[in-house]
Amino acid sequence: MSRIVYVNGEYVPEEEAKISVFDRGFLFADAVYEVTTVLDGKLCEFEGHCARLQRSTAELEMPLPWSREELLEIHRELIARNELIEGMIYLQVSRGAPADRDFHYPEAGTQPSLVMFTQAKSLVDNPSAARGNKVISVEDIRWARRDIKTVQLLAASMAKMQAEAAGADDAWFVQDGLVNEGSSNNAWIVTKQGTLVTRDLSRLLLPGITRASVLKYAEAAQLKFEERPFTIAEAQDAAEAFSTSASAFVMPVVEVDGVSLGDGTPGPVTKRLRELYIDESRKALL
Incomplete structure (x- = not known):
């Protein structure tokens, strides 16, 4: 039809x-x-x-x-x-x-x-949320105003194809050794101390709508968080990682550049945030 x-x-x-x-x-x-x-x-x-x-x-x-x-x-x-x-x-x-x-x-x-x-599209019952995504790092070759949501998405498409060729699900853009964001999402880690970390807003990344909501819900749930840059090495040493976007909500990341995080399955903090985001979003549908 x-x-x-x-x-x-x-x-x-x-x-x-x-x-x-x-x-x-x-x-x-x-x-x-x-x-x-x-x-x-x-x-x-x-x-x-x-x-x-x-x-x-x-x-x-x-x-x-x-x-x-x-x-x-x-x-x-x-x-x-x-x-x-x-x-x-x-x-x-x-x-x-x-x-x-x-x-x-x-x-x-x-x-x-x-x-x-x-x-x-089935968003809530997304199979990727149950198994978690594998990501690779790629050089950030995009233009300098990534805070504007333009249709200039060729670099993002190329990054996704690089990830597919490497047997991964997605890519994180890295510049000067620091993670900016994912190919179509914001990138997060959860430290072994339980602190959420996502890059602070600037022209280097898109101010994600889901990102802002997750920060709000995390604060309400009394979860510690920091808005700051992090490296791939720090991500590989993290307890958990995930990405946020409108179409994937809170999506677990279980491997970064070939290194498994934790036991290689979605972690408890990520699962909680995903459930919290979906529940709270459903309360405010328009």
Whole structure:
């Protein structure tokens, strides 16, 4: 059955969804995106994703003419039309396609493009959460503004392919000997003293919505945490490790560059945080 996709004001079957070849998102990766989780047919952490979208477009001096209420209505309409119970909604805003290819931004007043579609996927009962992921480290070759959620994802795709070729599940980006983040997630370790560690926010990494919630829930649960850089060696010596993202929640990491963590299975702190995140998220679905 064909999905219904939203393209610039219209809900159309995915086979009919089209956008101009002159769109700057296609030609220059001049676009930003968000992925919002759907659980039980409702939106998870919509407010956070909406706020980050507004920040990303502002950082790129890109117009965002849709209000929070309008974006919420489109999200809900896509859920209804596609009868989505669990999965994700992908949203992409580009600067649009006003004219021929040109490095310069178009004149003010040009209407940006908005594309959204659903992806049905089992998120809560993800088999990877039961066995844990293996990660490798890769050099961070991305551009310098990783705090903006742009569609420039070729380096992330290459990292994931490197991980697959190495028999791993994912990759962590390393710069100057320090872990920035995962290929599509934030990276965490749990020290042998039980302290959660994840890198402090800067232009080096994306301010993850799930990351922020996990920090909030950890504090409420009186778990110690530190926002600071860590090395691969420190990760290999940790009691546990995990990643956080909208589509994977809290995902255990059981091996880093060939070194098993603990007994090689998801640890108790990670399991607790995953359960806590899912439970708390379900209480606040929109």
